[in-house]
Amino acid sequence: MPHLLEHLIIDHQTNDAHTAAHQRFVGTTRWADEGRQRACIEVNFYDDLVALRAAKDALAALNDMLNEHASAYGTERGADDSSS
Numbered sequence: 470m471p472h473l474l475e476h477l478i479i480d481h482q483t484n485d486a487h488t489a490a491h492q493r494f495v496g497t498t499r500w501a502d503e504g505r506q507r508a509c510i511e512v513n514f515y516d517d518l519v520a521l522r523a524a525k526d527a528l529a530a531l532n533d534m535l536n537e538h539a540s541a542y543g544t545e546r547g548a549d550d551s552s553s
């Protein structure tokens with residue numbers, strides 16, 4: 470999962486309107502404490518604002534995917550039952 474987030478951050482930076490075509494992005498991900506699901510993700514950047522936006526949007530996209538997965542399998546927390 471952290472490795473997926475790394476690639477999403479890179480994708481968002483690559484596709485940002487402020488990123489030049491020649492700019493290349495690389496990253497690494499390693500567990501800091503796998504038992505506690507904590508990982509360290511490093512990604513290079515050219516523009517700090519692009520990088521911050523990419524990290525924010527990538528995290529939101531990953532959360533959306535996880536929520537869709539959870540609701541598809543009926544395990545979404547906080548789902549209301551008013552849609553009968």
Ligand SMILES: [Zn+2]
Pocket residue numbers: 472476
């Ligand atoms: Zn990778």
